Amino acid sequence: DADVTQTPRNRITKTGKRIMLECSQTKGHDRMYWYRQDPGLGLQLIYYSFDVKDINKGEISDGYSVSRQAQAKFSLSLESAIPNQTALYFCATSDLGQNHYGYTFGSGTRLTVV
């Protein structure tokens, strides 16, 4: 099994619908992140969480919400999807290990809002 699992892998939804993207990890990492990838823009941070009780907004949090249900689970919700939220979404985890600070990424969820 993958260290960081994202579901679904692909999703097409209609404008105005609520949708949830899920992320679970077996790395035992405390820190989890949601990024959005658009062509030519790299990865933009949506939300991040350093533990179950700690949720922080990233650069582009408007229109999104998150839930950290457990150390291993971090969900991203689009309350009312709009077409410009069509993108590739990545979940990532990290630890605070000395001399590391790198991320482990999931395989991504490709979301299309029509």
Next chain:
Amino acid sequence: AQSVAQPEDQVNVAEGNPLTVKCTYSVSGNPYLFWYVQYPNRGLQFLLKYITGDNLVKGSYGFEAEFNKSQTSFHLKKPSALVSDSALYFCALYSSASKIIFGSGTRLSIRP
């Protein structure tokens, strides 16, 4: 402000030739720098990192990166390119707010 820039959207190299993918950064204090690679329909994979020490960092798949503090650069290199190296490459900087900032990505295309 902390930032990372990849000045080239695309780099084209013939197989067997050396390749360089450029990255520059801006940070106050010591930088922690990374390179990630993304293959089609996959998540980003860690290639290498610079935390401290030797300015030439070796990573996965024969890649290496050269840290240059005076030029604030962290260029990714490989002596001999393979067609299988074709992918999207991201330079990244660990920020003081415990997050990683990514560059916009460079698409590397290796022609046979």
